[in-house]
Amino acid sequence: MAEDFLAGLDDGLDGLRQRARRVVEVLQGSAVDVPEYDPQAHGSLVSFDGLDGFEEVDRYWVNAPYAFVFIGFDDENDEHRYQVVEPHLDDFEQDLLDTLYDDIRDTLIYDATYDPDDREAVLKAQMQRLLSEYAVDIDPNAFYRLFYYLHRAFEGFEKLDPLMQDPHIEDISCDGYELPLFVYHTEYTDIETNVSYGKQELDSFVVRLAQQSGRHISIGDPVTETTLPDGSRAELALGDEVTPRGSAFTIRKYSEEPFTPATLVDYNTFDLDQMAYLWLAIESNKSLIFAGGTASGKTTSMNAVSMFVPPRSKVLTIEDTRELALYHDNWLSSVTRESGGGGDDITMYDLLRSALRHRPEYIVVGEVRGEEAMTLFQAMNTGHTTYSTMHADSVQTVINRLENDPINVPRAMIQSLDILCVQTLTHVGDERVRRNRVIAEIEGIDQRTGDLDYSTAFEWxxxxxxxxxxxSNVLDEIQEERGWSRSELLRELQNRKAVLQYLVEQDVTDYRRFTALVNEYYAQPERVVDRVTEALDAEVTVDAPGVTD
Incomplete structure (x- = not known):
């Protein structure tokens, strides 16, 4: 753990040195000296002596060399604690920070020459200029501590920034004034943090999040859902009328690197057989819905399997808040819009009707909740391959939701859906995991009972x-549509399993590399299969016990 912590510090310092050189370029010709930060010469920017009552179980940088996270465990109460550790400012430095903030903010707002591509260099240059005007002489350590807080305020998420920088956090929850924030950590699940907001501070921050996202929020209209500039999804509430404990927010962080199908197999959310099945089904234009409860991984899975869409096929996505990220050349993304007093609202229903005029081969809808579901199933019935998500915890619940208010899709139209995946967030031992509980296939309406029949292809x-x-009836349909024999179908599934196994064993988590190999498989399947089979056989030969040359 200590080695990883120091390695993270070294990486952060390398980046800091590069940015400092850029500052020198910006200030070239002036009398201001901008030293590069050197921890041995200038001292550490942060210090931490531990947390009383908590044993340290983890420590890692989230913004080296400025901020790190301490994870402690209280054995008596059986709970973890998430502690953000940032540079300490004394009273003089805090007053200086407030003054710098006001003056730099005015400069950045009104300076027409401000180049947003050189944010850090410009910010440091402005700090140097103002400190010279103030006739304040501070050491390099204090300079970089002040810079951290100014950069956090202007370019980050203020005091929330370390949590937003932490790649191990999925969700962040603020429940009201003066209450500790909670996070969902991939390693330690739900943890209380040392971050909290006062009333005025929290109200201002919620308004800022809404404004940065182009949404309106006020006491008269106190609730909104939005996508933050970094792609994270946020639910915001202002004041204490609808949330009595005060303004609140929940942020579901956006992953810049989406999960690949290989990652889902590695996490055992799906196995190789299921993923090969979905790959073949998607190529064969079978429509599917991912269902599950909150945080069960519905959107993550749908986004991942969309990497199986054949190259050059036209894909159109429709969302109310942006979550989908497809590595696909022929992709048209569309997002709903709230008018905010100017023009009309553009709903998912509007976007879906418009989408059909774009002649897409695949339509991906972020989530169906209302009248857009009718248009979605109409698209299925007219030959469009569609994917979407729903909140439901079983196959029967999905059917019930589709058939009843407010969705009201006729039973005869639901039978155009081919596959239904139901996911769950559950426990395996002491570990909290996501599993695909069932893959069901919609078979049609039972002529005797009038009920919608479905069968189970895979079950956890x-x-x-x-x-x-x-x-699997879907595989039988694909076999018939392709004119394959049974052995040809099984060989095709086995080939795709081999490719997926290779990607899992090679730890291909980068979606660009994953998609490149899938696209190569579509172009030259035999060559890809030969290559991955040779690689897998070589690995087995090396790893198998008792095997000698």
Whole structure:
């Protein structure tokens, strides 16, 4: 752990040195000397003596060399604590920070020559200029501590910035005034933090988040859902009328690097058989819906399997808040709009109707909740391949929601859906995990009972934490549509399993590399299969015990 912590510091210092050289270029010709930060010469920017009652279990940088995270465990109360550690400012430095903030803010607002591409260099240059005007002489350590807080305020998320920088955090929850924020950590699940907001501070921050996202929020209209500039999804509430404990927000962080199908297999959310099945189904234009509860991974899975869409196929995505990220050349992304007093609202229903005029081959809808579902199923019935998500915890619940208010899709139209994946957030031992509970296939309407029939192609076995495979009507349809024999179908599935296994074993988490190999498979499947089979055989030969040359 200590080695990782020091390695993170070294990486942060390398970046800091590069940015400092850029500052020197900006200030070239002036009398101001901007030293590069050197921890040995200038001292550490942060210090921390631990947290009383908590044993340290983890420590890592989120913004080296300025801020790190301490994870402690209280054995008596059986709880973890998330502690953000940032540079300390004394009273004089805090007053100086407030003055610098006001003066630099005015400069950045009104300076027509401000270049946003050189934010850090410009900010440091402005600090140097103002400190000279103030006739204040501070040491390099204090300079960089002040810079951290100014950069956090102007370019980051203020005191929330370390949490937003932490790649291990999925969700951030603020429940009201003077209450500690909670985060969902990938390693330690739900943890209380040492970050909290006062009333005025929290109200201002919620308004700022809405404004940065182009949304309106006020006491008269106190709730809004939005996408932050970095792509994270936020639910905001202002004041204490609808949230009695005060303004509140929940942020579901956006991952710049989306999960690949190989990652989902590695996490055992799906197994190789399921993923090969979905790959073949997507190529064969089978429509599917991912269902599950909150944080079950519905959108993550849908985004991942969209990497199986054949290259050059036209894909159109529709969302109310941007979450989908496709590495696909022929992709048209559309997002709903609230009028905010200017023009009309553009709803998912409007976008879906418009989408059909773009002649897409694949339509991906972020989530169906209302009248747009009718248009979605109409698109299915007219030959468009569609994917979407729903909040539901079972196959029957999905059907019930689709057939009843406020969605009201006729049963005869639901049978155009081919596949339904139901995911869950559950526990395996002490570990909190996501699993695809069932893959069901919609078979049509039972002529005797009038009910919608469905069968189970795959089902998760909680006892063994494995997946059971059963007969598949969808695979039978694909076999017939392709004119394959049974052996040809099985060979095709086996080939795709081999490619996926290779990607998992090679730890290909980068979606660009993953998509490149999938696209190569579409172009030259035999060459790809030969290459990955040779690589897998070589690995087995090396790793197999008792095997000698």
């Amino acid at each position: 076995n909680a006892t063994s934490d494995s997946f059971d495979q059963r007969d």
